[in-house]
Amino acid sequence: MAQVKMTVNGKAVSAPAEGRMLLSTYLREALGMTGTHVGCDTGQCGVCAVHVDGKLVKSCNMFAAEAEGAEVTTVEGMANEDGSLGAIQQAFQDHHGLQCGFCTPGMVMAASALLKVNSKPTEAEVRAHLSGNLCRCTGYHNIVKAIMAASGQDVAVAAE
Amino acid sequence: MYEFDIKSPSKLGKAVRMLRKHEDAQVLGGGQTLIPTLKQRLAAPSVLVSLAKIDKLKGISSDSGTVTVGAGTCHADVAADDTISALSALAGGIGDPAVRNRGTIGGSLANNDPSACYPAAALGLGATIVTSARDIAADDYFQGLFETALDETEIITSVTFPIPDAAAYVKFDQPASRFALVGVFVSRKGSDVRVAVTGASEDGVFRWAGAEEALSANFAPEALDGLTPSGDMIGDIHGSPEYRAHLVGVMAKRAVAAC
Numbered sequence: 001m002a003q004v005k006m007t008v009n010g011k012a013v014s015a016p017a018e019g020r021m022l023l024s025t026y027l028r029e030a031l032g033m034t035g036t037h038v039g040c041d042t043g044q045c046g047v048c049a050v051h052v053d054g055k056l057v058k059s060c061n062m063f064a065a066e067a068e069g070a071e072v073t074t075v076e077g078m079a080n081e082d083g084s085l086g087a088i089q090q091a092f093q094d095h096h097g098l099q100c101g102f103c104t105p106g107m108v109m110a111a112s113a114l115l116k117v118n119s120k121p122t123e124a125e126v127r128a129h130l131s132g133n134l135c136r137c138t139g140y141h142n143i144v145k146a147i148m149a150a151s152g153q154d155v156a157v158a159a160e
Numbered sequence: 161m162y163e164f165d166i167k168s169p170s171k172l173g174k175a176v177r178m179l180r181k182h183e184d185a186q187v188l189g190g191g192q193t194l195i196p197t198l199k200q201r202l203a204a205p206s207v208l209v210s211l212a213k214i215d216k217l218k219g220i221s222s223d224s225g226t227v228t229v230g231a232g233t234c235h236a237d238v239a240a241d242d243t244i245s246a247l248s249a250l251a252g253g254i255g256d257p258a259v260r261n262r263g264t265i266g267g268s269l270a271n272n273d274p275s276a277c278y279p280a281a282a283l284g285l286g287a288t289i290v291t292s293a294r295d296i297a298a299d300d301y302f303q304g305l306f307e308t309a310l311d312e313t314e315i316i317t318s319v320t321f322p323i324p325d326a327a328a329y330v331k332f333d334q335p336a337s338r339f340a341l342v343g344v345f346v347s348r349k350g351s352d353v354r355v356a357v358t359g360a361s362e363d364g365v366f367r368w369a370g371a372e373e374a375l376s377a378n379f380a381p382e383a384l385d386g387l388t389p390s391g392d393m394i395g396d397i398h399g400s401p402e403y404r405a406h407l408v409g410v411m412a413k414r415a416v417a418a419c
Contacts, residue, residue: 019166055261065166132256
């Protein structure tokens, strides 16, 4: 079995992976990093979203071997260095952007990818950007609010 | 998934040799269709030849009359290039942001899903599909559902699109998958009008000759009044054949209006 090496949240990692091992399986089972969730496992729901070389991807729709040598960021890399919640995570807490929390890792990674390229998105841009992330609890309003708040925008009128 | 080896050559020639050597090898582009297919055990290659490390297949270039997109270019990169705005808008409407960061134009055209968007752009703009072996005109390339002119060991390297005078793509989204329930790509270059339809026909993407003729005489939405495409339309839980045939006309009019 080939050894697959990459950088995850700034740390060099290496683990054996057969050809068919998905990146999501590599993160969760080979590295024990279970912050990245697997929902549908068919590329529909987006809860497994991570960043690969800075780009949002679904880790269940990519092989571990394809991330060889890549910089991967997962939800575990979203907290501040002292372990406190990062700005996006904090906004999700403040604005009740989660209920059961299962989709939240994917939502946070999608939000982070958006805010990196569009620091002040409109509500419509936020909603369009979340088109590949499903949430079955919140109805999305508070997720959108949280992302607007994380971008430093007034959420009193947003998402109403 | 069944077991397979995954190989990532950095040269196109090596990738072709791998396909020749392993009879049941399969090319892996961005994997946004192939990986779900493998998970369902609908394909069982012994070797997957990933094209991701072949840098030559990536990037977009243009000259005065054409835009050439490397086969390994992802949808997000095509969406960000505005040389042919109808093409970038089409790429920006495929799937969702994460899919657009992985899925490639070469993968979409090689797969030729009957509801995919890119085949409509290739046919609607009269593109040339450049492969490891030859150049294929889009008119000769698409040969039915998931069928193309590609040989088993042939790899798409780039796609060259003539820059039109005007073009637009309008699709009626299947809301869950964001594939085209029906999508129509209209382009005009001089007196040449092309109308390509995806998502509708049992035979995959097609040029709607009746609409092209009508629009050549009068390039306006009302020129399509009363026209319906002939041939067998797809009928499924999302829409009947009659509904799709109707949508083709509506989408085509909207595309002409947007040109």
